[in-house]
Amino acid sequence: MYRNLTEAVAEALQQIFVENRYADKVIEKLLKQNPKWGARDRRFIAETTYDIVRWHRLFQHAVQAGPTDFWKLIGAWCLWRGEEPPAWPEFYGLGSRQFEKAMAEAQETVVLRESIPDWLHQVGTDELNAAWLRELPALNEPAKVVLRVNTLKTTRADLQKHLRQHDNIETEAPAPYPDALLLEQRQNIFTRQSFKDGWFEVQDAGSQKIAPFLDVEPGMRVIDACAGGGGKTLHLAALTENKGRIIAMDTEAWKLEELKKRARRAGATNIDARVIESSKTIKRLAATADRLLLDVPCSGLGVLKRNPDAKWKLSPAFLDEVKQTQQKILQQYSTMVKPGGLLVYSTCSILPSENEKQVEAFLATPDCPFELVDQQTLLPSAGFDGFFMAKLRHR
Numbered sequence: 001m002y003r004n005l006t007e008a009v010a011e012a013l014q015q016i017f018v019e020n021r022y023a024d025k026v027i028e029k030l031l032k033q034n035p036k037w038g039a040r041d042r043r044f045i046a047e048t049t050y051d052i053v054r055w056h057r058l059f060q061h062a063v064q065a066g067p068t069d070f071w072k073l074i075g076a077w078c079l080w081r082g083e084e085p086p087a088w089p090e091f092y093g094l095g096s097r098q099f100e101k102a103m104a105e106a107q108e109t110v111v112l113r114e115s116i117p118d119w120l121h122q123v124g125t126d127e128l129n130a131a132w133l134r135e136l137p138a139l140n141e142p143a144k145v146v147l148r149v150n151t152l153k154t155t156r157a158d159l160q161k162h163l164r165q166h167d168n169i170e171t172e173a174p175a176p177y178p179d180a181l182l183l184e185q186r187q188n189i190f191t192r193q194s195f196k197d198g199w200f201e202v203q204d205a206g207s208q209k210i211a212p213f214l215d216v217e218p219g220m221r222v223i224d225a226c227a228g229g230g231g232k233t234l235h236l237a238a239l240t241e242n243k244g245r246i247i248a249m250d251t252e253a254w255k256l257e258e259l260k261k262r263a264r265r266a267g268a269t270n271i272d273a274r275v276i277e278s279s280k281t282i283k284r285l286a287a288t289a290d291r292l293l294l295d296v297p298c299s300g301l302g303v304l305k306r307n308p309d310a311k312w313k314l315s316p317a318f319l320d321e322v323k324q325t326q327q328k329i330l331q332q333y334s335t336m337v338k339p340g341g342l343l344v345y346s347t348c349s350i351l352p353s354e355n356e357k358q359v360e361a362f363l364a365t366p367d368c369p370f371e372l373v374d375q376q377t378l379l380p381s382a383g384f385d386g387f388f389m390a391k392l393r394h395r
Contacts, residue, residue: 003088005045023049023307023309027046027050031045054142055080060076061105064102071091076094079094080103114136114137116311117312128350131379138379140308144205146182147180147183147189147203148201177205180205182205201231207348210389212235216239218244219244220290221290222245222289224248224293230258230263237269242269247289248274256274282333282335290342292334297326300314300348302380334392344391345358345389345390346387356390
């Protein structure tokens, strides 16, 4: 361990837990500010920070640290890896014998063993019963790096061959995901020329299931009403072969600006980005969409592998609020689907209260013109992120 890199980890943890910033943004900014760090240094900072965020409660227990005693938590990380911390003053008093005893004790208590807040464990237990205990270990695994091949520019076979021959990057093609390539070794893929040329996007395999679930065809009018940065929008553009029109909408203009940049890189030319300024924006599009994607805001409990800090930032109040938002979006935005069209409601949560229960409540609305066609839940224990999707048809 080098002191300057350890100080960087402590600073990152300060920003995440005290200043309440998102872990991925903190790491991204930190690495950008220090371009002289090599690949090994950058990997140390990113992986160490994420490990401590993921196991924050467990490490606190193991070394009797406060939630913001970040140097002590870094010492716990060393011991967790089977290494003695450096002989620095900040690590004084930390020893493997006490650590191992505390870790053994923690295995008897779920919230310590799986490093999760009490309230969130109770919610998961209430909603998923025994399935929650099966999913918790999977949610603590580091997320895999998955690429989505941009079929507007290349094929999966050609991209896989190119990455092997030109970048010395080995990938695996997971069978149930036709556009996915799984990196065998984690690395910074954004520096590769093939990324800059728009041959692929980084998108989890579970997320790649949602756009095809819409059953889009070239020439259709498709609305992605919660587009965000546009990962699923770009996938829809590829599936429609740049034919027809995709209206990408969001309440945040800056997210759509990022989408426009990504669309230019991907060669996606049938995307029309529109800011949702008021309810009038939705009303103008009433009964115009062949397909509507509502990838709504959610708790994000299905993607804790990727965003482990979310479990510490969530609260019961936020969960209640986001469920109200989900139903409001369903009720108001569904009016954009034309008769005979399809709506897909999706979340990156595994809680039924955000998923099946929301769909049931929507369909129970008086005079609701929709019927359920299909719904699927992708669980983190299957290897990738957790998602829910429901397909509804406008009668």
